[in-house]
Amino acid sequence: MAAGESRAEEIGVPCNxxxxxxxxxxxxxxxMDGSQLGSITHAIDKAFTSCAYRRSTEALGRDGQPAAxxxxxxxxxxxxxxxxxGGIPLVHASRVAGAxxxxxxTIGEDRSVAEAAFAAF
Structure with a gap:
């Protein structure tokens, strides 16, 4: 989480x-101070989704489009x-340990912060 928070501060985007x-x-x-209240649930649900489906929320989004x-x-x-x-599973030894x-x-900013947190895992 600290790595994600550091990245959010670096890009000037307060996040959950x-x-x-x-x-x-x-x-x-x-x-983080100044982050949107509505983003609390989104962050928690992105982590839930990534863990439950064992893939990033972005990848799930591609597979969840009409005709997919x-x-x-x-x-x-x-x-x-x-x-x-914005949601990424935390994989260790080929097993999902969490997310x-x-x-x-923005979508890109959320992805960037999540990737920073993932990289520290």
């Missing part, structure tokens, strides 16, 4: 950063599934 464990349960969350194999996936899990960038989710900026 969430981490879930292998069971997709929230284990950590930070809301997972079209409609965004309507599952009582609306918790997020299909845009990080970031929300607060």
């Amino acid at each position: 950063i969430a981490v879930v464990d292998a069971g997709a349960h929230l284990v950590a969350h930070i809301r 194999p997972l079209y409609g996936v965004a309507n599952s899990h009582q609306g918790r599934v997020v299909i845009f960038a 990080v989710g970031v929300s607060g900026g």
